[in-house]
Amino acid sequence: MKFTTFGRVAAVAALAALTLTSCAANEGPAAGGSDGESGLTGTLVGGGASSQQSAQEAWVAAFQGMHPDVTVEYDPAGSGAGRDTFTAGGSAFAGSDRAFKDEELAEDNFAACVPGTGIVELPAYISxxxxxxxxxxxxxxxxxxxxxxxxxxxxxxxxxxxxxxxxxxxxxxxxxxxxxxxxxxxxxxxxxxxxxxxxxxxxxxxxxxxxxxxxxxxxxxxxxxxxxxxxxxxxxxxxxxxxxxxxxxxxxxxxxxxxxxxxxxxxxxxxIVDASPAAEGRGEADLAIELDRTSTEAGVYPIVLISYLIGCTEYEDAESAELVKEYFSYVVSEEGQKVSADAAGSAPISSTIAEKSAAAIELIK
CATH class of the missing domain: 3.40.190.10 (Periplasmic binding protein-like II)
Structure with missing residues (x-):
């Protein structure tokens, strides 16, 4: 994927907007019973799929309750905007209602990532x-x-x-x-x-x-x-x-x-997600799934989106790596999935996907 000057300026503008305003959830009361001593600090910027908005607001509120010295900002500007901003280095992670395509991955043009190290794609939100x-x-x-x-x-x-x-x-x-x-x-x-x-x-x-x-x-x-x-x-x-x-x-x-x-x-x-195969030819941390839209199995609903959390396996910035690793770990945890199910009516990921996601997150550095 190649970016024009306009695309990079847009990404920078998006990042500037995010630093001026954060999610309303950022202003909510602390959750999770934190004693304020988690040791995690900094600002984590992400954005993308508007489908994730309700879930992200709930995740952010709970995560910041556990880590009161962390600010998480998520801009629900749409999947395409989220992928573009992440690729250009304007955010540390993206939410996307599709995984990156093979031809996009081949460009290896993710500005926040160490060149040649690949990306993490986790099917964190199923709806x-x-x-x-x-x-x-x-x-x-x-x-x-x-x-x-x-x-x-x-x-x-x-x-x-x-x-x-x-x-x-x-x-x-x-x-x-x-x-x-x-x-x-x-x-x-x-x-x-x-x-x-x-x-x-x-x-x-x-x-x-x-x-x-x-x-x-x-x-x-x-x-x-x-x-x-x-x-x-x-x-x-x-x-x-x-x-x-x-x-x-x-x-x-x-x-x-x-x-x-x-x-x-x-x-x-x-x-239908559990009945569908993994995408072929992906890296160890890339858990993209090929949905079987034509399934005739009883009880499956075929118009489904799997919304991914996308980040780097190796970041240029150490603080981003630490924050992304902790935030992604919370989102795919049993507690994080329950929070999104309660807030947005999403389907919790299966135990198999949760285990694979945890292993992928361990690769982030």
Missing amino acids: PIAVIFNVDGVDTLDLDAATVAGIFAGSITNWNDEAIVSQNPDAELPDLAITAVHRADDSGTTENFTEYLHATAPDVWTNEADGVWPDGLTPESASQTSGMIDAVTSGTGTIGYADASRAGELGTVSIKVGEEYVPYSAEAAAA
């Missing part, structure tokens, strides 16, 4: 992506992959289309235009969502998976998760996609898997 909608009088819908793809590709344009009605005979669906909303920013949630569409309905969704929405489709857009939620909530006949923890009172879709319709849940999200 279903909810297909959310706003139609008066309708709280839930059953849809198969081809119908979801048709709606977002623009071939299904009305809520009383036969493809929707046939799967929801008891729903009172209006003669109302569908307004599909997509993310305007480079989003890991978009990449996971479009990966599902292309894997399960390739004849309808002909575009490859990408964090940037295809040109010419669904002109309505919104930035970051909060913008998506606002756009769907304030619209009429709107539909979108977002981390399920942010679905709130909006209508949600149960997705057809095999012969059943599966609503999103933390348990169903965890089930």
Whole structure:
């Protein structure tokens, strides 16, 4: 990955903004019963996936409670922005709803890392992506992959289309235009969502998976998760996609898997992650996973994001290494996973992933 002068300036600007303002969670009361003698000090700057925002706020509050002389700042600017800022050295870690691609890793251009030492990628936050909608009088819908793809590709344009009605005979669906909303920013949630569409309905969704929405489709857009939620909530006949923890009172879709319709849940999200293989050809500390979107196993929900914590295996700055190592260790611990599950409804990582994550974190120096 190569950076233009603009990209590096943007990263520096992002870092400057972070040093001026920290997460609201930084101002919360101390948690965890710390006696103030942990010995850990400094400021840890990270940013990226907005899907992690609720979890990060909870992690930060608890971690700072245990380490009162540490400040953790996380900017939920989106996965693409987080990866760019981390790569340019503007942050010590990134949150991303996808792992770095092989071609990005081949560039070996991570400014905060000692050259040639690689990166850590931990699947620390697992959550279903909810297909959310706003139609008066309708709280839930059953849809198969081809119908979801048709709606977002623009071939299904009305809520009383036969493809929707046939799967929801008891729903009172209006003669109302569908307004599909997509993310305007480079989003890991978009990449996971479009990966599902292309894997399960390739004849309808002909575009490859990408964090940037295809040109010419669904002109309505919104930035970051909060913008998506606002756009769907304030619209009429709107539909979108977002981390399920942010679905709130909006209508949600149960997705057809095999012969059943599966609503999103933390348990169903965890089930498909555990059934999926590790990405091939990765370093010892890189725990990227290849999700099996086409699984027909009972009880799995296929529209899932694995949001990663990403850092260096060896930092140019010793303080950053120490802070990242401690923070990552807390996040993947049983306590840290419970905190995020309570705050964001995420699925705790399995004991197998937790053990592998702990081993990867030990490599950080």
